[in-house]
Amino acid sequence: MTEHTKPEDEANAGALAQAPTAAGMPDTGPLADIAARVQRAHAGLSPQLRQAARYILAHPEDVALTSMRRLADHAGVKPSTMVRLARALDFDGYEALREPYRAWLRGGEGAYLARARTLQARQAGAVGDAAHAALLEDMLSADVAAQREGLHPANARALYRACDRIRAARTVYVLGLRSCHALAHLFHYAYSLVYDNSVLVDAADGTLFDRLARIGPEDVVLSISFRPYTEGTVQATAFAVAKGARVVALTDSLVSPLAAEATQTIVIDTASPSYFQSLVPALAQVQALLALIVAAGGEDALNAIDRMERDLDAIGAYWTEPKRRRRTP
Structure with missing residues (x-):
């Protein structure tokens, strides 16, 4: 022990080195390499x-599955601490530190299968309503926490700027494929109740790029995708950028392939x-x-909504309860 090393520091260093093996993780490979980096840098x-x-090191699944902000909260530190830790361990950034954990969790399997195995392992032996309710409570807590994170100042500013860009656009192309198609369709439908300059971009009949032919x-x-990112969404977004269009990205990381092309990025956990993965926080955004x-749309927006509602009423778009016949005495 050197003059400047405290006994508790030496114990902590040993604990750090042993954490991966103790957690059932491999004693060789990328995660063992991270443990070794921590041990070397510890002093x-x-x-x-x-x-x-x-x-x-003690919670590898948390690193693989949760956002940096939530991970930092679980660890009792600031999000910036996670960034500084990644750099202290000679990674280019936090995502580079996180990737080995994701690869470990996949274990050569697809991400969905790996998550399903983790889910089943968690519920193994669960008995009674209370045990099952704990899973539902954790899912609710994760969604609530993610929605709260979505209101942090950087994301709020991105939302304001995205609003401005969309309102100033000649045409708004809404792009979301596979699971994200529901989000894209909702935005397109609700937006179209007020404005007539929205185009829903989908891959129906192989016409994905056809729908972007006139973009400029x-x-x-508005491009929406989360890990694992849909190839068509990434390619179509790059195509739009090549045509000079601006991109507002709803995605899960500032280093996602959509964020790389975007002028505004709204990050969603x-x-x-x-x-x-949960789409509830994305729906909230x-x-x-x-x-x-619509709040910024003024009288024009109100008038458009009024006209649309009158048209929908005229064609009987929504069910109404039949009037009851009065009984004659």
Whole structure:
């Protein structure tokens, strides 16, 4: 022990080195490499960085499945601490640190299968309503936390700017494929109740790129995708950028392929205890964006909504309860 090494520091370093094996993770490979990096860097880490390091080694699934902000909250540190830890361990950034954990969780399997295995392992032996209710409560808590994170200042500013760009666009192209098609369709439908310059981009009949044929610099693409990113969405977004269009991205990371093309990025945490990522936080952001657009629309927006409602009433679009016949005495 050197003169400047405290006994508890030496114990912590040992604990850090043993964490991956103790958690059932491999003693060779990328995660063992991370543990070795932590051990080598330990003496130069601040108390907060050591706390973060202990947490990521003890909770590998949390690193793989949750957002940086939520992971930091679980570890009891600031999100910026996770970024500083990644750099202290000689990674280019937090996502580079996170990727080995995601690969470990997949274990050569698809992401959905790996999550399903984790879900089943969690519920193994669960008996009674209370045991099952814990899973549902965790899913609700994850969605609530993600929606709260969606209101942090950086995301709020991105929403405001996205609203401005969409309102100024000649045409708004709404792009979301596979699971994200429902989100894109909702935005397009609700937006079209007020404005007539929206185009829903989908892959029906192989016409994905056909729908973007007239896109140009005066247009905006609202592009939606989360890990694993749909290839068609990534390609169509790049195609729109090549045509000079601006991109507003709803995605799960500032380093996602959509964010790389975007002028505004709204980051959404989709982590869930379930086998499938949660789209609830993304739905909340879509609704927030729609609300901002209409709130800024003035009398023109109100008049358009009034006309639309009158037209829908005229064609009997919505069910109404039949009038009851009065009984004669």
